[in-house]
Amino acid sequence: MTMGEEVLFVDRRVKFIYNGVAQVALPQPEQTPFEQDLNLFILQNGNYGHHNMSSQKVISTAIETATHTLFEQNFVPWKFHPRHSNFEPAMNASCTYIRTVHLEQTDVDPANVTKPLAGDVDESYSLSIATDGQVTITAASSIGIAHGLTTFTQLFYKHSSGSVYTPYTPVDITDAPMFQHRGLNMDVSRVWYSPADVIRMIDALAYNKFNRLHLHITDAQSWPLEIPALPMLAEKGSYREGLTYSPSTMAYIQDYGASRGVEVILEIDMPGHTSSIAYSYPELIAAFNEKDWSKYAAEPPSGTLKLNSTAVTNFLDTLFDDLLPRVLPYSSYFHTGGDEVNVNAYTLDDTVRSNDTAILQPLMQAFVDRAHAKVRAAGLTPIAWEEMLLTWNLTLGSDVVIQTWQSDEAVAETVSKGHKALVGNYNYWQYYPYNDYCAPLHNWRVMYAYDPLNGVPANLTHLVLGGEVHIWSEQTDPVNIDRQVWPRACAAAEVLWSGAKDEQGQNRSQITASPRLSEMRERLVARGIGAEPIQMPFCTQNGTQCAL
Amino acid sequence: MTMGEEVLFVDRRVKFIYNGVAQVALPQPEQTPFEQDLNLFILQNGNYGHHNMSSQKVISTAIETATHTLFEQNFVPWKFHPRHSNFEPAMNASCTYIRTVHLEQTDVDPANVTKPLAGDVDESYSLSIATDGQVTITAASSIGIAHGLTTFTQLFYKHSSGSVYTPYTPVDITDAPMFQHRGLNMDVSRVWYSPADVIRMIDALAYNKFNRLHLHITDAQSWPLEIPALPMLAEKGSYREGLTYSPSTMAYIQDYGASRGVEVILEIDMPGHTSSIAYSYPELIAAFNEKDWSKYAAEPPSGTLKLNSTAVTNFLDTLFDDLLPRVLPYSSYFHTGGDEVNVNAYTLDDTVRSNDTAILQPLMQAFVDRAHAKVRAAGLTPIAWEEMLLTWNLTLGSDVVIQTWQSDEAVAETVSKGHKALVGNYNYWQYYPYNDYCAPLHNWRVMYAYDPLNGVPANLTHLVLGGEVHIWSEQTDPVNIDRQVWPRACAAAEVLWSGAKDEQGQNRSQITASPRLSEMRERLVARGIGAEPIQMPFCTQNGTQCAL
Structure with a gap:
């Protein structure tokens, strides 16, 4: 250049x-x-x-x-x-x-x-x-x-x-980009975002050369996704009438992304993070909204799809048959989730009644096999959270992309098993650390310091497809999402596009990055994105003087 | 009730x-x-x-x-x-x-x-x-x-x-309120805020029954306050033409606050935090913008008013004679600052050439005595930061209100010397801890946990007038100030109005506070204040279930 x-x-x-x-x-x-x-x-x-x-x-x-x-x-x-x-x-x-x-x-x-x-x-x-x-x-x-x-x-x-x-x-x-998958994972379930909020995010992503928007579209707290074949799901599972995504709205969002180089990937997280299904189909969910939730889930409300249930199988068949054909025109992926499954919840599952992983593991294998078979049959490639591979030790198809989030070791372990991996270590790239979602924001410097290839053997780096930053919505909604994500995600965008190391193999200089990031912030604000300042004007007016 | x-x-x-x-x-x-x-x-x-x-x-x-x-x-x-x-x-x-x-x-x-x-x-x-x-x-x-x-x-x-x-x-x-002084200290020097931003803040303060807006209106980074008798100050010291506060704008802001029960208090921080004066009157400032700034100041640019200079005395006389009559209609206070004076800067002060506090202390006493005499002569009561009393051990008039910020001990020490005190321990009530202004936000729970009377002997609590929360502008500007301040400042507002302890003498319950604070947040958003969410709708829809 x-x-x-x-x-x-x-x-x-x-x-x-x-x-x-x-x-x-x-x-x-x-x-x-x-x-x-x-x-x-x-x-x-x-x-x-x-x-x-x-x-x-x-x-x-x-x-x-x-x-x-x-x-x-x-x-x-x-x-x-x-x-x-x-x-x-x-x-x-x-x-x-x-x-x-x-x-x-x-x-x-x-x-x-x-x-x-x-x-x-x-x-x-x-x-x-x-x-x-x-x-x-x-x-x-x-x-x-x-x-x-x-x-x-x-x-x-x-x-x-x-x-x-x-x-x-x-x-x-x-x-040219170093990594092929450069995404943001946006939680539109814990809080509902208007289509205008989502397309504003797509605009900002495209402007930063991100090429994936992963919508974490259902979770325990609400089910905003309308499934015409299962109309009660959103009717009862949404927070409020109107706080849903209709098929036409979804198509608009998917199309809006596609025409801007941002592939919209949908995730239905399962079998955990599904308690919002219980508002419409209570018979499918075990351990729903237990008062002593911390025993059964990472945050309230607890609940998980039953693991050995024909009713669940039928429900998922209907769900996939309805949804996946509407995914296919706009994406080659479908994300079946799989994070944070709590084994204690299955002690309250009348189809299992056990928290013994020796009993649960084969059932989980069958559950995921069925889901991934449906995804493949619809012409799509499955993505799953790392726990399915690394915690549950499932045997997954070689096509399955593993989204890691807990550590650098998870990336190395995933690629050593021959799987393609997405990175996004939550100690660097997640806005709220999971164990304390009321804890501090991650400063842009922490995000910038993250190397997606850390600990990955040189002969396996080709399996690291890229990564995603995460915006969970425990303390984020349309009022503050812009400033939660931007400009910090710009730092991740640069790492994903240009790599964490410079031409000399050194970590990129945070000193030279700060004016660049400050200028990008002003460009985002000019576009109507409420990105935070990272420096006061005294600093931006004086080069790198403040960036020690 | x-x-x-x-x-x-x-x-x-x-x-x-x-x-x-x-x-x-x-x-x-x-x-x-x-x-x-x-x-x-x-x-x-x-x-x-x-x-x-x-x-x-x-x-x-x-x-x-x-x-x-x-x-x-x-x-x-x-x-x-x-x-x-x-x-x-x-x-x-x-x-x-x-x-x-x-x-x-x-x-x-x-x-x-x-x-x-x-x-x-x-x-x-x-x-x-x-x-x-x-x-x-x-x-x-x-x-x-x-x-x-x-x-x-x-x-x-x-x-x-x-x-x-x-x-x-x-x-x-x-x-009825427990404390008489319930304020926000807003830094409008490191970043310029439009009058519309300031009156939006006054609206939000009044709505939370705060009764003081302390404008930290000048600092090292910029001098936005127009002083007609010293026109070069803002003309050269502002960040940009137009990013200034004219006398009529100030009067509008002061009047807007007064008619809403929010007394606007101005601070000209001195003798430190004054380097922006050097853009117009370089002869008044020692150690201006030294490259090795950390030796001479807490953040760039370094610089301090000379401590034994007739030119400085004359300058301040002109400044006070111009400004204070415009304060008097709207406030009974004037804040002369006094925090974070760096003694090393005086080694570069040609009127002193020493960092020996034995030499500097009498000069500082004279400096502050002159300033406070001018304030009193204008019919106003001086406020000063705690360092003048506690670090420099100055003898201050009994009328002087001491604004503490570094510790609970500072409050106890101030009142034990017979002075009225304002609280606002930066470990609880400041948005960016001073030593690392890029560090995390302070969560509302930390703010809520602060007791203004902690460590204050029972017979001296009457000297604690109240306190202030602080919004410094190192990483805050008009785009994100609403989210930085609200709703966390609501927690401080409640402590200042109702006290940190409930009727049983216990710390107020954070569990019962969270729905209250979430509702207040929605009321602020309805008023056009971009306050952050503290919980997701699942939590607000379920009482205190998430507030463990």
Whole structure:
């Protein structure tokens, strides 16, 4: 990557040429209300099951987003220059303007470009900006072009006059991600988030080149996901009428992510974390809402799907048959959960009546085998939490991706068993440590210090697909989620994209990271994301002086 | 306090009768933009120095706020009832409505009712709501009436139909604060907050019956306070043009607080924390912005007013002569700071050239004596940080209020020397512990556990005037300040109003506090304050089940 010090402005009527074809600029509404979009989406697609994604849609969306970002969501960078300094470039007749951006896609997209398995899509890109205003973004895939456009916008600032400029030309960037799975796990069960909250999160994720949004969509506390074949589930299991996700809403969210390179992955956590099913189907849940909950669960309410029950099997068949066909157009994965199963709950399970793992383990094996068979039959790849492999010692298909969360050792152990792994050690990348969910936030420095490959043998690093940061909702809701996640997740995004080590094999410098992260925070705020400040203006105005 | 279980509604045309006189309802704008208000304020008052406060204004403002709160900023309390339960009262022809609220003030307000010294105003009130809709608030002062109206609004909920009701009648409340000084210290120097941010904070403070807003208005990082006699101070010392507080803006803020029972107290911290003066008057500051800042200050940039300089004396005379007359209409206090003076900085002070406290201490005594004499001459009472008394062992006038912050011992030591004390141990009540300002937030439980009288001998408790919570701005700005302060400051508000111990002398139950605090959080959010959740809806829907 090289960047110079010449100034270039962008013409407000800048044209985008994609593989030689000028792209039609869409009229930009000031803000797109979710309802309006949703209606439009349903209108265009006829019904929620119809998948209408294309490389052209990815490109069009990326151009639309880049234009909106450059001209409507930009910021004057006064915080990054000495106080009362004259930091803005002079504007006069001799200014050079960018009038055209050339987008050159070198390969044809794979059919699953918006719902890849890890590694299916080449996300790399190169970006050059010449001092005469020539701009070219080259990539193998439409997603790579989109990443290039995102980077392009991040080189520009708003001028007090309203113009948009970059002080960094000539620019020559060649860029590619180190990890293929770069995600956020968002808990939309303990608290309900509006579709507008979720798509705001997708916008922020895409802007940070995350490519997965894992929705932890059901849990013990509420069941917001509407399942038309099992209507009582959400009707009784939601917190309140209206606090649910309908199939059309889900399709809108999935489609919104897909067209921005963010694959939406759904998780139905099981067999634990399912007590909200008891509001509609009490006969399926053991140990529901026991007063002495800490004996049966990590937090209230306790409850788990019965482990040896035909009724549960039938219920899950109905659930999967209804839900998975609506997942398939938008994702190649389905997450069956599997964390924190409490064996004591099965002492109250009339189909088991035991907490002896020798009895429980074969039942769990059968339970998970059935679930994963359904997932595969629907054309999807299963993901499961680490406990299924490492605590319960289940034999899982080699296709199953294991999401680790408890330690670095869990990653090493998972890949040593030949499984693909996702990282996200909760000591670094989870917003609330599980054993004390009222405990402090994890500072961005802790997140930045995390190496996904820590302790992984060199010959097995290819099995580490990437990782996810986690936002659980015990003390988070729509009012504060932006500031809980951002800008700290930017630190994880950088580790997942560029790796934890720099070119010299050293941990990346937190000193040089702090101004970068502060600028990213201002860019997020300009986009309507309520990201926290990590430094006061005195620090941002003085380089790295405060970052000792 | 007694509260029943009968339901009462409020008529939208409810009348307020104050001492027998019906109050004229003002037309309520949906929202009052700050600029519009400011223009109106300047128009009405002719110039910023004119003080136009009266008991009538306090009453009118309280009625206006109560009406707006009841009908425009209320909330449907679904989170506090079991899921899908029918918790709302039936509406029919036999509902009883409140049509009149009687406000009975029994004493004439003291002249300084809106700018009292601690103890000058009787803030107690009683509130009764009969099941037939009769409402009476009785208080000795207009401020007491305002508190009664605030409590009144907090008994009501919004009905899905849009009506407003209370399920708690009959109500019989007699209430009075334990501590006279209940404040928030807000750092508006490290980060600039718009006047709209500050008055939003005043609204939230008044709603929690805080009665002081201490503005830490200048510090090392920026000098946002415009001083017309020293115009370069803010012109050069602010972060950016426009990020300043003009005299008319300050008067607007002070007046806004005064009419809501929140006395705005200004602090010019000195002699440390003054390096922003060096941008305009470099000759007054020693050790300005030393690279090796940790030798000379607790955080960058280092710098301190010279300790034996006629130029500094003249500068401060000019500053005080300009500023203090604009404080006097709105406050009886002026805070001269005095925390964290670093003795090493004086080795670089050409008027001293020493870090020997034997040399520095008499100079500091003279420095503070001069400052406090100016404050007294302006008709104000000085406040100083604990270090001036306890670290520097200065002899201070008996009128000087000492603001402690480092320990409970500091409180005990201060009162044992016969001084009035403010509490606010930073291990409990400060948002960022000073030695590591990137460290975790203090959870509300820690704040709630703080006893202002801990370690204070029983015969000296009368000297503990109250205390303040602190919001420093190293990692806080307008985007996240609401979440940083609220609802945790509500816990401090309760301790300051009701004391840390219950009627049995036990620490107040955190279990019974959590639903109360969660409800208060929803009320704040309904008022446009971005307060954090402390629990998920599963917990609030189930009483104290999660609060173990």
